Amino acid sequence: MKRRIKIVDTTLRDGEQCPGIVFSPSDKVRLALFLDRIGVSEIEAGIYDVGTEGVHYISEIMKKKKQAVISLWSKLNPGNVEESARQKPDLIHIGTPVSYAQIYNKLGKNKKWIENSLQECIEVARNYNIPITVGLEDASRADVAFLVSLIRLMKQQGVETIRLADTVGVLFPRRAGELVREIKQTGIMIEVHEHNDFGMAVANSMVMALSGADMVDGTLLGIGERAGNCNLYEFVHSAARKFDLSVSSQDIKKGENLLKSIMSGGKRNDSED
Amino acid sequence: MIKIIDATLTMLEEYPLKKELVYEFAKTLESLCLWGAVLTPRVYQLMQGDLPRGLTWYMELPSPSESGKYPGIHFFLSSFCDGTGKYIRNIQVNDVSELKGLEGARTDSSLRLTGLDDLLIYESRDIYERGMKLLIQASPILYPENSCYCASAIAADYLQNHHNGTVMTTFTGIGNKAATEQVILAMRVVERFKPNNSFEKLADLRSLFETMTNTQIPGHTPVIGRKIFYIESGLHVDGVLKKPSNYESFPPELVGASRKVILGKHSGGTSIRYKLKQYHMEDCYPVEHLLEMVKRLSIKKGGEVTDEEFLTIMSECDKYEKANQNS
Numbered sequence: 001m002k003r004r005i006k007i008v009d010t011t012l013r014d015g016e017q018c019p020g021i022v023f024s025p026s027d028k029v030r031l032a033l034f035l036d037r038i039g040v041s042e043i044e045a046g047i048y049d050v051g052t053e054g055v056h057y058i059s060e061i062m063k064k065k066k067q068a069v070i071s072l073w074s075k076l077n078p079g080n081v082e083e084s085a086r087q088k089p090d091l092i093h094i095g096t097p098v099s100y101a102q103i104y105n106k107l108g109k110n111k112k113w114i115e116n117s118l119q120e121c122i123e124v125a126r127n128y129n130i131p132i133t134v135g136l137e138d139a140s141r142a143d144v145a146f147l148v149s150l151i152r153l154m155k156q157q158g159v160e161t162i163r164l165a166d167t168v169g170v171l172f173p174r175r176a177g178e179l180v181r182e183i184k185q186t187g188i189m190i191e192v193h194e195h196n197d198f199g200m201a202v203a204n205s206m207v208m209a210l211s212g213a214d215m216v217d218g219t220l221l222g223i224g225e226r227a228g229n230c231n232l233y234e235f236v237h238s239a240a241r242k243f244d245l246s247v248s249s250q251d252i253k254k255g256e257n258l259l260k261s262i263m264s265g266g267k268r269n270d271s272e273d
Numbered sequence: 274m275i276k277i278i279d280a281t282l283t284m285l286e287e288y289p290l291k292k293e294l295v296y297e298f299a300k301t302l303e304s305l306c307l308w309g310a311v312l313t314p315r316v317y318q319l320m321q322g323d324l325p326r327g328l329t330w331y332m333e334l335p336s337p338s339e340s341g342k343y344p345g346i347h348f349f350l351s352s353f354c355d356g357t358g359k360y361i362r363n364i365q366v367n368d369v370s371e372l373k374g375l376e377g378a379r380t381d382s383s384l385r386l387t388g389l390d391d392l393l394i395y396e397s398r399d400i401y402e403r404g405m406k407l408l409i410q411a412s413p414i415l416y417p418e419n420s421c422y423c424a425s426a427i428a429a430d431y432l433q434n435h436h437n438g439t440v441m442t443t444f445t446g447i448g449n450k451a452a453t454e455q456v457i458l459a460m461r462v463v464e465r466f467k468p469n470n471s472f473e474k475l476a477d478l479r480s481l482f483e484t485m486t487n488t489q490i491p492g493h494t495p496v497i498g499r500k501i502f503y504i505e506s507g508l509h510v511d512g513v514l515k516k517p518s519n520y521e522s523f524p525p526e527l528v529g530a531s532r533k534v535i536l537g538k539h540s541g542g543t544s545i546r547y548k549l550k551q552y553h554m555e556d557c558y559p560v561e562h563l564l565e566m567v568k569r570l571s572i573k574k575g576g577e578v579t580d581e582e583f584l585t586i587m588s589e590c591d592k593y594e595k596a597n598q599n600s
Contacts, residue, residue: 018493019505019535020577052538052568075508106512106519168522172463173393173430197522198462199446199455199495203393203426210395225509225520226502227495234422242394265575 002244006041006215007232008191011259013044013073014229015219025057027262031220032061034258036068038251042215044093047073048084058087071133078120085128092132093163094121098147099138102167111146115153122157133191135163140171144182151186161189163217166204169197169227176204180211191215194230196222201230206239220252220259275432275466276308276439277456278414281482282316283333284448288486292319298481303327304474305457306467311350311441317343331361348383356382361414363387369395369404375411384413385441390420392427409435416441417451424451429459436464444482445490445497454478454496454528462523476529502532505577507541510534514543536578537571540564548583558590566590 012028015021023031032043045061046053061070071091074084084092096118097103103114118134125132134154136147151162164179171179171194183190192208192215194201205216216239222231233256237249279302282295295316302310309329312320317332324330324345334340334349337360343349349360356362361383366372369392378384386408395401408415408431415438417427428440428451446452454475460466479490479497492500502525504510512519513532525532534544542560545567549555566586567578578586 017506017509017539019500019503020537022538022571022575024572024575052572101516101519102512105516168518168520170462170522172433172459173426174433196495197501198429198459199425199452200429200459203423206421206423207393207426210398223493225504225506226493227498228493231422238394238421238423 002242005209005213005239005243005245006191007236007245007247008042008044008071008215008217009035009040009219009232010044010193010217010229011035011219011223011232013046014193014217014225015221015223016046017225018223018228021223021263023053023262025053025060028053028057029060029064031255031258031262032068032070033064034255036061036065038255039247040068041246042069042071042091044071044073044217045089048080048087055087058089062088062090073135074121076114076117076121078117078124081121081124081132082128085125085130089130092125092130093135094118094125094132095135095137095165096150097138098136098150099141099167100143101141102138115150118150118154119157122154122159126158132159133161133163134159135165135193137165138167139164140166140175140179141168144179147183148186151183151188155186155188159188161191161215163191163193163215164208164213165193166195166201169195169201171204172198172200173203173207176200177207177211180208180213184212189214191217193217195224196227196229196231199227201228202234202238205230205235209239209243220256223259275436275460275464277453277460278309278311278329278331278439278441279307279444279453280311280331280416280441280450281444281447281453282310282312284443284450285485286313286315290316290319290485292321292323294481294485295320296323296325298478298485299325299328301474301478301481305472305478306470307453307457308439309347314339314343317346350385356384361385364413369400372404372407375407375413378411384411385416386413387416388418389415389427390418390423392417393423393430394421405431405434409438412437412439414439414441419446419449419451424449425455425459427451428456429463432456432460433463444478445494447486452495458496458523458528461527472527473529496528499530502530503535504532505535505537505544506539507543510547511541511543514547536567536583537576538568540567540571548580552584552587554587558587562593563587563590 069090072084072089073093074080076096190213192213194204218230218232222228233252311331330346331348332346337354340349352363354360363385366388417424432438442451442453444453492498545560
């Protein structure tokens with residue numbers, strides 16, 4: 001019997017981060033309901049943000065979806081987590097910088113601040129009775145000892161799943177597999193999130209799944225920042241022989257066609273894509 | 274020493290090639306520190322045997338008996354040769370289990386293994402480890418195929434495990450192969466391959482390839498896409514402006530690219546301040562108001578807000594401010 005790997009689609013969140021791509025609230029509802037219908041396990045519907053498309057599309061997706069877990073992405077900020085929780089998604093994903101580059105250079109904070117902020121965020125989500133996953137941002141460049149200690153702390157707080165985010169796409173198959181095996185020893189569920197800067201996102205996701213990851217993130221057409229994310233069609237096409245994915249590559253292809261029709265409907269000044 | 278051989282020219286048989294462009298393409302490969310290049314008899318004839326000297330030249334030649342017709346070619350690749358002297362024997366490997374055949378391979382013969390699409394999709398880690406060990410022992414030229422979308426990763430993985438390994442690749446992965454540019458940059462970043470060499474000529478190679486094939490490489494193609502260093506989202510712009518390595522795995526200059534801040538739905542105040550600074554107007558406009566107008570326009574048009582449109586927004590903001598002052 002094939003091992004189950006849950007597919008997490010992040011087209012609506014990380015995919016839309018691709019410069020020049022804009023989804024309207026109705027685009028998001030159409031795409032989310034399609035992904036739900038074809039069996040995608042989790043749909044990251046977006047970032048709580050009243051300043052752009054608002055939040056009503058989230059409640060519409062929640063009302064109409066049949067089976068997928070609908071998640072919202074939140075910054076490592078108790079206020080943001082609370083705002084996300086008020087939208088009543090199935091899950092909140094808390095993006096948590098973990099590399100020294102992100103903690104010290106980008107945030108200007110330290111590891112203790114990360115630990116404290118994370119505990120506050122977990123507490124807020126718990127008060128709303130909404131499960132969370134913690135996204136370890138830039139995990140591929142982080143100190144593994146810090147990752148492990150943070151994961152142990154999270155487990156004590158009831159967190160069951162973490163996301164290993166290869167934020168700048170620097171993992172290669174050998175290190176990708178090692179990282180999952182190292183983190184797997186903590187006993188936490190692992191979701192992997194690959195970027196395609198060197199064209200390795202699909203292969204890395206595959207090796208990480210083979211090394212014990214439980215969930216794999218990707219986007220339709222592989223859209224995303226820079227060179228994009230793990231291309232869902234390519235991953236599902238290759239991984240289906242090894243894993244039970246509950247979604248077929250043919251259906252993903254139909255999702256790509258829907259996405260193309262949505263993108264061509266907008267007046268994008270992008271003849272190269 | 275890691276060796277990367279480019280076989281792009283063998284994939285362009287159907288295109289109306291010009292000698293000058295092919296020559297320039299080969300010269301550019303040389304400047305990128307590639308070990309060698311592969312061509313076909315047709316491309317050789319087009320070049321009239323005039324090949325840049327800095328590369329080791331290989332030729333796909335089904336019939337090795339004809340090799341005398343091609344002076345300047347160092348090695349010939351064929352499935353019908355014994356792999357000695359100037360001849361490299363090509364073997365198609367469809368499954369990692371077939372690597373067992375390498376155990377009995379002659380140590381004095383040269384091999385190229387084509388295929389191995391599923392090397393990284395192994396049944397068990399043991400099978401993968403054994404396969405990799407056999408590959409390192411036999412040390413063939415590895416020419417992975419991309420039907421599982423893992424070819425570049427397989428080539429990089431082989432070179433990471435075998436620092437005297439040789440891989441064969443094609444530019445953009447044309448012909449369902451590993452992509453030359455991805456393998457070069459991967460080796461540069463993880464193995465410090467040619468640390469003093471600039472790879473900015475990849476941008477020239479991209480243009481030459483586009484001209485030869487009359488195609489346009491998508492903007493977000495790894496390593497060579499024209500838009501891979503475009504940034505829009507507030508978090509990323511803020512991080513990159515603080516320190517580029519926060520969100521970039523290699524500097525754009527390394528591959529002949531440049532960074533650009535795009536305005537749109539996901540922009541933050543940092544992007545607006547950055548653009549205002551470019552126009553020497555940083556203290557002249559209310560950032561939050563401009564940001565709101567940028568987001569609104571981006572959502573309305575369904576795409577990025579161009580610099581021209583931003584200037585229009587700035588002038589509308591001026592009018593709005595003046596009207597408010599007068600009222």
